[in-house]
Amino acid sequence: MTNDSASKPMYEKIFEALRDQILERKYEVGDRVPSEKELGDEHGVSRITSKKALELLASEGYIVRQPGRGSFVAEPQEKSAAKATGSSGHVQQVPRNTGGKLLIGLVITDFADSYGTGLIYGMEDASRQNNSYLVLRRSFGNPSLEEEAIQGLLELGVDGLIIFPAQGEYFNAEILKLAITKFPFVLIDRHLKGISAGSISTDNAKAAIKGTNYLFELGHKSIAFLTPPPMDTTAIEERIEGFIQAHAENGIMVDRELWIEDITSALPQGNAEENRIRDIEKIMTRLRQYPQITAIFTTEYNIAQLALRAAAEMGLSVPGDISVICFDSPEINGGFPITHLQQNQVEMGKIAFENVLKLRAGHTLPTRTLLEATLILGDSTGPMKPRVK
Known part of the structure; x- marks a missing residue:
């Protein structure tokens, strides 16, 4: 062998x-x-x-x-089928006219001010600097739409792909095909286990340690942790690992009874408003059950918003009664700035685009590229004060 x-x-x-x-x-x-x-x-x-x-x-x-x-x-497919493949397994590309410029496809779940827009800015800047074009398709976190987007971009004739995989336990077969056929692509924000593909993401574990240590410095010990189901999503798993590691390094016991690991309104499926109402009720119930909670760490900005809403409905002040910290936050003019761990999205997008071009040129890239997050202090965190039971 x-x-x-x-x-x-x-x-x-x-x-x-x-x-x-x-x-x-x-x-x-x-x-x-x-x-x-x-x-x-x-x-x-x-x-x-x-x-x-x-x-x-x-x-x-x-x-x-x-x-x-x-x-x-299955029956052998005729070469004239609409979705013909070459001997290498690649989808045959249709002719296109881009004046010799490269065309790079982006498949992303979605984007918003809090996360995603910065990634696209970075990729677009890199495409201009490299005299290339960027074509975008959203999957909305739906694996079927993700497969369809990858197939469609290949049929369009893209020269490489950047993929922000949908959340889920299994990555789709189209990504497996890209890996096996050595098509130039990189993953962003996720590292898919078992896939030999380069990924660019934040050092999520290190960022979670940084945020948790900041809460410890403020005197908080009983910290609720709010997250959507990890579902084998490495970014979430690594944030959980960092949160646990910070406790271990500081000699503080992790109390998972304070956690909520099934925040569903952060996911694309289901009725968004119904899920939001249900999640807020979950948070309120947890805060009532465990009055020792003085801080909440959330894996996403939208979940932090749910925590703020739950605190407000219970008559708790932030940060007087409860401190809240999260990953990412949009720039707010005149709003309530949340303490957060800011990912370097623009740099992440720029590196992703440039790495696809390097793969096309035959370069070998590291399996993982990790960028450091910055702790941005806002008005949602303060010194620990025991809550009134």
Whole structure:
């Protein structure tokens, strides 16, 4: 076995082995191929790994997956099909006229003043400096829309991709295809486990440590932690790790009873207003149950807004009764400035764009590039004062 083969992820090895068996007619059209469990047992891997391999085979058109029945070898696709692929596995690109300038696609969940707009500014600046163009598609956190956006940009003929993956436990098969075919792309704000792709993000753990230590310095010890479900989303996981590490380094016990890890209004699914009302009630309930809470650390700006609303409805003052800190915050003129950890979004976007160009030029890039966040003091934090029970 070559070193290159040894370094491949297991899902890729399983994909290639089963693909070759289909091409060699070991499995005929309509035959059932091994299930996730059977492949997992055969190769000694988890079902998540074997699932990735089967999803990739399905996305390449080798098999059809039928829920409750299994996976079956598909009819060979004609080269004239609308979504034809070349021998390398890339979607064939349509001719385009950009005057020789490169076209880089961006797939992003969404963007707002608090987070996302700065990323786009950085990418656009980099595109101008490099005489290139940036094309944007939003996925709204929907994996199906994300796949569709990637496919559409490839068909448009982009020369590279920047992807802000949707939140979720599994990354989509289109990203797997990009990794296997060595198409130039980088991930932003997320690092997807098991994917050999470069990513640019904030050093989330270090930032969370910085924010938590600041609350400790103000005398806070009982700190509620509010976050959407991590769902294998590395940015959230790392913020949780940093919060826990700061406690350990300061000899303070973490009390997870104070946490809320299912803030759903931060996610794109469901009725936004209903989720908001439900989340505010969750926060109020937690504050009533644990009157020792004197500070709240939230992983996102929108969740901090929920915390402020909950405190106001309970008649608690911020920061007199409760201090609130979060990641990111929009620039507010005449509003209530929140203490936050500011990510260097513009630099992150600039590096992402430039890294795609470097990949096209054949450069090898580090797997992860981490940028430091800056603690910005606002009016939402102050010295700890015991709450009246």
